[in-house]
Amino acid sequence: MKTLDDLLGEGVSGRRVFVRADLNVPFDKANPGVISDDGRARAVLPTLIALRDAGARVIVASHLGRPKGAPDPKFTLRPVATRLAELLGSSVVFADDTVGPEATQAVAELQDGQVLLLENLRFNEGETSKDDAVRGAFAGQLAAFADFYVDDAFGAVHRKHASVYDVPARLPHYAGGLVLKEVEVLKKVSESPEQPYVVVLGGSKVSDKLAVIQALLPKVDKLLVGGGMCFTFLKAQGHEVGKSLLEAEMIDTCKALLEQASGRIVLPVDVVAATEFSADADHAIYDISEIPADRLGLDIGPKSTALFSEAISGAKTVFWNGPMGVFELAPFAAGTRGVAEAITKIDGFSVVGGGDSAAAVRTLGLDESAFGHISTGGGASLEYLEGKTLPGVAALEK
Ligand SMILES: Nc1ncnc2c1ncn2[C@@H]1O[C@H](COP(=O)(O)OP(=O)(O)OP(=O)(O)O)[C@@H](O)[C@H]1O
C-alpha cells in the first residue's frame, strides 16, 4: 500500500490532491449547527497540513450523517468547514455542492497550498448506490477533480461507497497517516488479543452490530451489551422493553446469539427509563423485568454498571464501541461514564472505537491518555476486528 509519505516524496506542489476524510462529527443535540466534538476533524489535520504545506491544492470530501442521496440542509458540512479553518489556522473554501458548478469552479480556482471542502458526498445518490455503474459515474466526476487520491477516512473504510472504493480505482492512491495508524493498532488487537479479552458494545446502530457479535463471539471471553442495542436482546430473553429502541426483526437472531454464547454475552440487569427522549423527562431506575410499557430505556442502571465494571476489571484487552446510554443528555450519562472509567483502570490494553464513543470520552472529561487507542471508526473498527476485508483498505492495496 502506498502512503502519504510516498506521495509527498514524489512532490505535490501545484498538484490537486483529493482527500477522503471522515468529518462525520457529532452535533450538539440542543444547539443545531454547533459541533459537540471535533475529534474526527482533528484526526485528519496532520494529513491536510502536510499536503497544504507541501503546496498541494487540497480537495477534501466527506459524508455527514445519513441523508438520502439528495441535498438536505440538516446535514450540510458548512459548519465543519468553519471549524476546519480554525483548526488549520488558514482559510477553507467551501463549495455548496459536491460535483456541480460550484464545486467545479472552486476546484478550478484553487491555489497552491489552499484547502477546499466539498459539500456532503451523500447529497448524491451515486455515493452510496449499490449499482456499480451509478457509483462509478459519480466516482468519475470526483476523480476528474484531482491528480491523486489520499484516503484518511478510517471511519468509512468499511463502506463500499464511491469516494471510498471507486475513486481510488481511478487515480493514483495513497493511505493517509490516520488510516495507517488505525490499521496497525487494530491488526494487533485482532490477531493476538491478550486474554482475557472483553468487548463492550452499545450505541444505536443495532442491526449493524449484531453481525459483528456473531463474528466476535468465538474470540472473546465476555461480550457486554448496553446502549440502545441491549433492548432487542432483553426482548429475546422474554422481557418487556416498553418504548425502548427495538429491532423486532432481529429478536430471533438475538435469541440464537444468546444460545450460541453460552453465558458469554452479559446484558444489563437494570436500566434508567424515561417517559420520553429528553433531558427533562421523568425518569427512574427499573429492574429489567419491570420496565413500564410507557417508558423507554435511555441508560443502563447502576447495578449493570457495577456488573460490567467487574467484568472489565480482570481484562487484559478491552475493545469498547458504542455508548451505554444517551450520554449526551446528563441524566443518562452515568452508565457510559462508569464503564469508561472501569476501562481506564485495567492493567492491559484498551481500544475505544466509534465517533460517539470517542466523543463520550472527551465530553465526559475522561483522560484520553488512559486508553490504549481511541479509534475514529466505530463500524469500521468493528468490521476490522471481525476479520472482514474492508472495501476502502482493499482499494488502497490494489
Ligand atoms: N438506550 C438508547 N436509546 C437510544 N439511543 C441510544 C441509547 N443508548 C445510546 N444511544 C445513542 O447511541 C448513539 C451512538 O451510537 P452509534 O451506534 O452511532 O455508536 P458510535 O460509537 O458512534 O459508533 P459509529 O462510529 O459506528 O457510529 C449515541 O448518540 C447515543 O445517544
Ligand SMILES: O=C(O)[C@H](O)COP(=O)(O)O
Ligand atoms: O460514524 C461512522 O461510523 C462513520 O462516519 C460511518 O458512518 P455510516 O455508519 O453512516 O456509514
